[in-house]
């Protein structure tokens with residue numbers, strides 16, 4: 099006779115959920131331990147940020163483990179299967195010599211919060227799906243409005259990152275303009291008659307998500323007017339003034355100026371105060387993209403660089419850039435709460451209007467998402483466990499090491515440094531060409547060779563049409579010593595390329 103109780107599907111799927119009872123808790127504990135062991139083995143054995151395999155090799159290795167079985171497999175077995183192809187082939191951003199993109203090593207409170215976030219699985223759209231999380235997000239958001247020095251009455255919401263926050267800024271600024279200029283609700287009626295006249299100004303070095311957002315909200319990339327930058331890679335306010343005057347003469351409507359507080363390549367900060375003054379004079383919305391630069395909000399030594407941030411109408415912040423949070427974790431802030439209403443649409447099942455009358459807070463009213471992660475918990479746990487002083491010091495330390503990197507590169511005749519006194523924690527530089535190898539090609543090869551060696555990961559970018567190299571220092575554990583070793587390695591690699599190809 100078949101034993102139906104032991105193998106019944108009920109008891110099988112029972113073990114895959116968290117529930118009351120010692121058995122479930124014990125099972126959970128064991129499984130978490132397996133995960134911890136797998137991660138820590140991978141960390142212990144790897145002395146470099148990347149295994150160096152090619153895309154083809156990685157796909158080949160993955161091929162063998164991506165088959166999907168019909169029957170359950172033990173977690174232990176699956177972890178063992180994916181350990182090499184997935185975990186060890188990852189880019190290890192916590193390694194001190196991973197210094198390529200704005201891609202930070204996550205702090206443990208943030209990583210551990212992810213476990214709680216997943217286990218609780220709150221959804222931030224309606225209060226009845228996140229009764230306490232709603233208020234955690236509300237208070238954490240308020241904390242950041244205060245750090246930005248926004249007045250009472252400011253508001254904000256967690257986002258998936260800088261791209262979504264910039265999108266929200268472009269959308270809100272446009273809808274606020276259409277409402278005040280033409281008493282036209284874009285929310286209800288769609289784009290107004292003269293929408294093709296709307297213009298967005300931003301630095302030519304602004305993040306590409308500005309252009310992408312403007313295109314997505316129906317204005318087309320043509321609506322974005324790039325403003326040239328000075329030698330410090332900052333938007334020139336005189337140029338802004340001239341362009342706005344010219345646009346107005348042509349009958350066009352510049353409705354928003356995007357200032358970048360920490361450009362992706364140079365970390366440059368547009369002149370916030372002058373731009374805010376001009377925006378006030380003209381009644382133009384000022385959106386500040388501080389996805390990167392907001393890291394300085396907790397810094398003691400460098401927060402003065404963010405002076406006048408509070409004069410913005412809306413601000414983009416990223417916690418997964420320079421605030422050590424696991425992806426994804428971003429925020430959008432707006433100075434006047436009333437503008438958030440432009441995002442609100444009502445669904446009877448979720449956030450009916452009567453809820454508002456009853457004082458129920460449904461965060462979906464402020465978001466472009468519906469079901470949304472409880473990312474606020476990561477920020478809460480990190481702020482509480484680490485304290486703001488230490489977090490600020492960590493940011494300052496990365497600044498210090500970036501400054502060291504710039505001066506060290508300056509000392510070595512083989513290098514040209516594009517930003518020799520870094521505003522934030524990036525350094526853009528080039529290995530000068532020797533002999534007949536063009537500099538652009540040489541630097542591109544250096545970056546590629548280093549990536550495939552995997553011992554140091556640096557980025558490349560384009561300056562005046564030529565390939566340059568870039569350090570982005572986001573790990574406070576990266577030391578001057580690490581930087582010196584990396585520079586030595588770049589030199590050695592360059593010599594190898596020149597030697598191999600041209601001698």
Ligand SMILES: *Cc1c(COP(=O)(O)O)cnc(C)c1O
Nearest residue numbers: 259260261305360362387389390
């Ligand atoms: C990274 C970045 C963005 C985009 O943010 P995501 O979080 O990647 O979506 C926007 N602006 C700036 C200045 C950035 O550095």
